[in-house]
Amino acid sequence: MNIIRISSLLGVAGFVLQVATSKETLKVSVLVWPPGSNIYLGESVLLQCSVESNSSFEWSYQWLKRRPHAAPVPTPNPRHLVSGDSYSITAVTREDAGSYRCQAKPWESNTSVVLISQPVALSVSELPPPSLLxxxxxxxxxxxxxxxxxxxxxxxxxxxxxxxxxxxxxxxxxxxxxxxxxxxxxxxxxxxxxxxxxxxxxxxxxxxxxxxxxxxxxxxxxxxxxxxxxxxxxxxxxxxxxxxxxxxxxxxxxxxxxxxxxxxxxxxxxxxxxxxxxxxxxxxxxxxxxxxxxxxxxxxxxxxxxxxxxxxxxxxxxxxxxxxxxxxxxxxxSWTWIILSCAIVALFLIPVTVWLIYHYRWCRCWPFSKADLPAVELPVTNQDVTEVQWDLSWMEMSNLLDKRLYPGS
Structure with a gap:
């Protein structure tokens, strides 16, 4: 029993010593295959937990995922498979978007040292890839x-x-x-x-x-x-x-x-x-x-x-x-919908535009009906008169302007 305990302590001490001497190279990160943060619907993707270390220890891995604006996923997805340092996704869907990270710890050591990677954010593209395999x-x-x-x-x-x-x-x-x-x-x-x-x-x-x-x-x-x-x-x-x-x-x-x-x-x-x-x-x-x-x-x-x-x-x-x-x-x-939308808008705007031109050309309040008369400069009104005029109805306002513009009409 004492021999086993001493051996275990020596193992922990050896690991701590290795970590201390190689601290600057001890690093864990998530690699994405194919490379890039943008993944496509229906394809397969593999995440790899990579540990850079000078130690000879075997590592065990655990994966964590957080979806955007949601709590961490508590149960594994059947399309997601964890095998050693790999996390594979079969037939990507929109639910696979989110932040992924891995943590690594020595497999045969009782030490509490745990390495946690920076999160890698994956977004699922709604568009197809540039070309298809x-x-x-x-x-x-x-x-x-x-x-x-x-x-x-x-x-x-x-x-x-x-x-x-x-x-x-x-x-x-x-x-x-x-x-x-x-x-x-x-x-x-x-x-x-x-x-x-x-x-x-x-x-x-x-x-x-x-x-x-x-x-x-x-x-x-x-x-x-x-x-x-x-x-x-x-x-x-x-x-x-x-x-x-x-x-x-x-x-x-x-x-x-x-x-x-x-x-x-x-x-x-x-x-x-x-x-x-x-x-x-x-x-x-x-x-x-x-x-x-x-x-x-x-x-x-x-x-x-x-x-x-x-x-x-x-x-x-x-x-x-x-x-x-x-x-x-x-x-x-896409082009069919664009052309159809333009046609609908055109069919609506043409009759409305024709009606507006006809209506306002013959309306008494439209100045074009008296375009042949010489222009008369508008009288200057003070501030309180203007305020009163804006409170008048449109027809009353029109009559008032006609009397000022065309006296005797």
């Missing part, structure tokens, strides 16, 4: 050995201005990989399009992907390469109310007679199959926001169960991308 097939989960393609948008000003970037998953030291081509990321250029990279899925290909260039960055998507026995493929990008959505439950191998689909942990439906097809489909006709949530599938005996995958549903398309990830062609909807 395209993923084929459109799914966040993919089996090892399968092929997928990531395509950067074609720049309007520079055909080679976009770079594909990846932030890999996993603990330990990580860095962003970027390239103007595909080979540095382990991919190959598509034979069809030079800005499309083809990858073969393995563990090193899991992570965040986005495109960056002089015009800004694209939306980011998180891809997970599975080494399990079953996955569920949901659309990687948001779908819109009224769309037809197909979820694919895919087995790695074998024949499975029955497959059950779940939403937010509750059973939805069970499909029977007698074919050797390893893919079971569930179709949602006319999807609504009530269909948004986490989905998974499982074999009949529940021995094989896929990881959950989020289905994001939006009310309307607006100026955002379609489900296949293509960019909006024009802002025709």
């Amino acid at each position: 395209t993923l084929t097939p459109s799914t966040r989960q993919i089996f090892r050995g399968e092929r997928f393609t990531v395509q950067c948008p074609v720049s309007q000003t520079n055909s080679s201005g976009w770079m594909l970037r990846q932030f890999p998953q996993g603990r330990g030291v990580r860095r962003v990989f970027d390239t103007g081509g595909c080979s540095p990321l382990g991919g190959s250029v598509s034979a069809d399009e030079s800005n499309k990279c083809v990858f073969t899925a393995y563990s090193g290909k899991s992570g965040l992907y986005w495109c960056a260039g002089t015009e800004g960055r694209s939306n980011a998507i998180n891809i997970t390469v599975s080494y399990g026995a079953i996955i569920l493929k949901t659309p990687a990008f948001p779908v819109f109310e009224g769309d037809k959505v197909v979820l694919y439950c895919q087995y790695w191998r074998g024949i499975h007679n029955k497959t059950t689909f779940f939403k937010n942990g509750a059973k939805i439906v069970t499909y029977s199959s007698t074919s050797s097809d390893r893919v079971i489909k569930m179709t949602i006709e006319n999807v609504t926001q009530e269909d948004e949530g986490f989905y998974k599938c499982a074999s009949q005996d529940r021995e094989m169960e896929s990881p959950e995958s989020w289905l994001s549903v939006r009310l309307d398309r607006g100026n955002f991308t379609s489900t296949d990830g293509t960019a909006p062609s024009t802002s025709a909807g």
